[in-house]
Amino acid sequence: MSNGLMEKLRQNPMAIVVSAFAAFGGFLYGYDTGTISGIIDMPFFLEKYGYLQNNATATYVLRSSDKSLIVSILSAGTFVGALLGYPSSDYLGRRWGLILACLIFSIGVAFQVAATATPLFVVGRVVAGLGVGIISCIVPMYQSECAPKWIRGAIVSGYQWFITIGLLIAAIVNNGTKDIMSYNCYRIPLGIQLIWAAILAGGMFLLPESPRYLILKERVEQATKSQARLASKSVDHPDVQNDIQEIVANTELMKQYGSTSYLDCFKMGPQKNLIRTLVGIFLQAWQQLTGINFIFYYGTSFFHSSGISQPFLITIATNVVNVGMTIPGILLMDKLGRRKILIIGAAGMLVCEYLIAIIGTIVGQSNEAAQKTLIAFVCIYIAFFAATWGPAAWVVTGEIYPISIRAKCMSFSSASNWLFNFALGYATPYMVDEDKGNMGSKVFFVWGSTCLGCLLFAIFCIWETKGLSLEQVNYLVRNSSPIRSAKLNQQLRSGEVIEKETNFVQLGQFPEMSSHTAVGISPKVTDNKHTDDKIKRVSLDAVSDGTDRI
Numbered sequence: 001m002s003n004g005l006m007e008k009l010r011q012n013p014m015a016i017v018v019s020a021f022a023a024f025g026g027f028l029y030g031y032d033t034g035t036i037s038g039i040i041d042m043p044f045f046l047e048k049y050g051y052l053q054n055n056a057t058a059t060y061v062l063r064s065s066d067k068s069l070i071v072s073i074l075s076a077g078t079f080v081g082a083l084l085g086y087p088s089s090d091y092l093g094r095r096w097g098l099i100l101a102c103l104i105f106s107i108g109v110a111f112q113v114a115a116t117a118t119p120l121f122v123v124g125r126v127v128a129g130l131g132v133g134i135i136s137c138i139v140p141m142y143q144s145e146c147a148p149k150w151i152r153g154a155i156v157s158g159y160q161w162f163i164t165i166g167l168l169i170a171a172i173v174n175n176g177t178k179d180i181m182s183y184n185c186y187r188i189p190l191g192i193q194l195i196w197a198a199i200l201a202g203g204m205f206l207l208p209e210s211p212r213y214l215i216l217k218e219r220v221e222q223a224t225k226s227q228a229r230l231a232s233k234s235v236d237h238p239d240v241q242n243d244i245q246e247i248v249a250n251t252e253l254m255k256q257y258g259s260t261s262y263l264d265c266f267k268m269g270p271q272k273n274l275i276r277t278l279v280g281i282f283l284q285a286w287q288q289l290t291g292i293n294f295i296f297y298y299g300t301s302f303f304h305s306s307g308i309s310q311p312f313l314i315t316i317a318t319n320v321v322n323v324g325m326t327i328p329g330i331l332l333m334d335k336l337g338r339r340k341i342l343i344i345g346a347a348g349m350l351v352c353e354y355l356i357a358i359i360g361t362i363v364g365q366s367n368e369a370a371q372k373t374l375i376a377f378v379c380i381y382i383a384f385f386a387a388t389w390g391p392a393a394w395v396v397t398g399e400i401y402p403i404s405i406r407a408k409c410m411s412f413s414s415a416s417n418w419l420f421n422f423a424l425g426y427a428t429p430y431m432v433d434e435d436k437g438n439m440g441s442k443v444f445f446v447w448g449s450t451c452l453g454c455l456l457f458a459i460f461c462i463w464e465t466k467g468l469s470l471e472q473v474n475y476l477v478r479n480s481s482p483i484r485s486a487k488l489n490q491q492l493r494s495g496e497v498i499e500k501e502t503n504f505v506q507l508g509q510f511p512e513m514s515s516h517t518a519v520g521i522s523p524k525v526t527d528n529k530h531t532d533d534k535i536k537r538v539s540l541d542a543v544s545d546g547t548d549r550i
Helices: 003-011 013-022 025-039 043-049 064-091 094-114 118-146 149-177 184-191 193-206 211-216 220-231 238-256 262-266 273-289 292-305 311-332 338-362 368-387 389-399 403-432 440-461 470-479 485-494 511-515
Strands: 051-054 059-061
Touching (some): 013 118, 013 220, 025 064, 025 094, 025 118, 025 149, 025 184, 025 311, 043 059, 043 184, 064 094, 064 118, 064 211, 094 118, 094 193, 118 149, 118 193, 118 211, 118 389, 149 184, 149 389, 211 220, 211 238, 211 403, 238 403, 238 470, 262 273, 262 403, 273 389, 273 403, 273 440, 292 311, 292 403, 311 389, 338 389, 389 403, 403 440, 470 485
Antiparallel strands (some): 051 059
């Protein structure tokens, strides 16, 4: 590890720890997804929740309708939960919004553990989904607002990494309980989720609130304390004052362009709010349309139906690939950049999925060599997703929105993710089950085609935002197209381009700041007249001493 990187880590240790811990919210999402994938293939669960398909072999199966409902109904809850992410995070705050989400999630888990029939189990899935949806909205936003800009991509990518770890741990637990012939076969893996929720909620009690959220609520004194804690410096330190002033100036600049209603998310104007909102919504939709959750929701069943022995162990193997290959994505997110990673990932997944479909169709799934090849390309496909679209979608949606409408836009993009998650989760059994569509491996022709859409979307719709503060990202989006954004990004990071617009701060709206003159504010700014409240421009680049800002 280079000395420069170590020095940066020493500058902002608390900010990195806070942002990284928040990523644990992804563990709840991943673990829940992973448990249901194995539970619906457990013998005892099939016997109690399914029907007898074959008397001679005593084979029980779930009806396609029940399988679709049990798996996908969580996503219906998460869709609503994601939309609730805005009021919970903007009225309660990022921290308390997450704590509330953990409580809701725990209630849903309790219902599932207590269930002995489908109705209560489904209700539990819906309630747990509300909690997961709120978490999926708030965590990337909280991370983006607290993490240092030079490592923000890697930090937010940690959310996706924890999702993959959750999937892996769930697969291991499922493998250990699958042969228990009692309700404990699914109650144990489900009940463990209460521990994960308690860890996240307990940690959020101790972590600081987002300074950008506090500035938005005009609580500058609290924001200064929070920023000082994140920067591991005193509240009077010049770096802390510079950071707070930059956030204040940008927040006021955002307010000049309009109010903060839901309607403002869909207005164009110089802020390009409409484009930003739609990019976030469709980016999360395309992430689901890669087909990745076909493997993580129905992978065990798919491997079983393909004649592959030990489907539970194969599921563990695919999850190991998912966890391991997310690490290169984390390391490269702030090196290659968001655009390149998304483009490379879409191209790689496209090729793998078409090959899986062609091999499964021409050779057949009963051939042992074809089975091994299928598993290999599924693993390569997962590797491409894990290193690219898995983390990058959350990184981009966590940083492209202006502070004034960030919570609302994050709720829209997260809701989009869960809406498509629900739709695909519900439709998949009807596409692949033998008594329905019976597509088998041919379903990968569908996923390959959607990855072509992902590739085109990444090329034409994603700005390059690596290495920029959230305030610089706003300037980049306002003044460049996605295709030309890499050039302006480089100019911003090198200092060749400095924002030309004058930021305004009305100190009357921030009375706490009257006790001291923040760095960058002209001392003669003492009244509230709009024309006299011009401040000296706060550079959106790193300050001249080379210190990295949060």
